[in-house]
Amino acid sequence: MKGRQVDRERSGALFVAPHMIMLALFMIVPTAYALWSSLYATKLVGGTSFVGLANYGTVLTSGDFWTGVVRVLVFGAVQVPVTLALAFLFAALFDAGVVGGSRFYRTVYFVPFAVPGVVASIMWSFLLLPGFGPYAQLLKVIGFGDVDFFSSNLILPTIFLIVVWEWTGYNMTILYTSLRSIPKEVTEAAIVDGASLWSVILRVKLPMVMPSIVMLVFINSVGALQLFTEPSILAAFQPQAISFGFTPSMFVYNTAVGSGEYELGAAAAIILAVLIGLVSYVGFALSRRKGDDA
């Protein structure tokens, strides 16, 4: 009997082993190697030498890197609430059954989930291109003149538009599913008490799906901080609109692959990962604190 127990323990470990080996080889080892190589620098003359934390100093004192960090923070501070507000509004309306054909709408809204960020950015670039893009043309016809969506003032709002297009449906789908799991007796009781549609949505249902919203804030914020695909594709259309370190991820890519300074890029990637970890930790702690107060 005892031998059997040990056997069973061993088979449990064997079931998880393939994944753990892959995890070690393709996540843990590379991360450790990146940490190690971030302490070195390669010079054209002289080869690779140990430089300690100098690479971290270079990144942390780079104005370009910090401009990118501030840019994605500002971007996330606008994009995440707007995306979630839209997603919650539509999820709540569909859940309440006050919109006809909601099954069709739910399918349509989710379709961008199947569209790679690269293709979404290409489509929107063509739609918004100054002069040629039909949206730019329509705006001109209505009397807004020549709007340049790729100008330095509008490039971030343009990316915002693309990201809202891509991710609202995904968030809506998750919120819709959580809203559906609220027992209908709760809603009925609120209606009997004379609550309107809006107060049912905001006072009854919103608090009940708060855990899903907190999770989505977290997921969307991490996504926003890593912003890369959309600006890098827009850069193909209007190179002058997107700088070297437009976002921290672009800074990492352009430093490592563009300039061939791999060790510096590794240091930047690690700083970015730590920043993202910090932001999520603070967010998590704040949501916990709020939860305790309530």
Add this chain to the structure above:
Amino acid sequence: MNTGAKASRAQMRAADESGVPARLYGLRRPTRILVNGLAAAFALFILAPLVWLVINSTKSQASLYNSFGFWFSGSFQLWQNLAALGQDVSGAGVFTQWFGNTLLYAIVGGAGATALSALAGYGFSRYRFAGSQALFMVVMSTLMIPLTAVALPLFLVYSKVGLVNSVWGMILPSMVSPIGIYLMRTYISASVPREVMEAARMDGASEFGIFTRIAVPLSVPGLVTVFLLTLVAIWNNYFLPLMIFSKSKFYPLTVGLSALSRAAETGSKADVVPVLITGGLVTILPLIVLFVLLQRYFRGGLLQGSTTG
């Protein structure tokens, strides 16, 4: 919170059929018109770029630039544009090759991720062994590691071991899916009864035999969900392949199309833009069809809070 994927799906279905009747809210007509109008407007916002893509895949380069984007113009060029996908029009590479690569990466990577997730999910849900809980915490903490932070380290290791410009360099890391393990563990906990496993043991079945003959058949919907989610994540992945591939014959669709869009803008050769647009259409069609047909599997996975993009 969740008693498991099966239970939550049943709940969802029940809820779908029995919401609170909308008339109880006693909405006034203007409000009804407003909310319906909002939903329709947002649908238009979502669909317009896709409609634009379909319309413009039928145009030649010249009529693309000389006509209004939301209507057809010039001769019907769709077949010529599709044929051009098989050629290297820009010097950036051949679209059909990228398509084949993406299929390979997504199917092999997705199948591998599903197999590894099923094994590990089963191990974590049905066995207790030394360090099992600690290992599960390790797996869950890798959920928090941002993808962009791993791509460069992978590239650095690859350049040491010769996996740069290798098919395996793309496929193998795609098989690591912490969310897949989480989903499979939840699913198996809810749908594979311990009593059935115990009965099979009495009949002398091996532990692996119980997994293949009992756990796998009982978990098919969960497996489909994990396969679809990892497939989509690999299909749409851009940062990792951009890092590790420098030869266009290895590019997946995402990296190929971005190379094509740069070629289109530098405008060295003619007729790149129709290939870019038609290529974009061909890139998204398989996933949209897959998604519309298998919606409920996607939703089942999303509910658990998946984020593989």
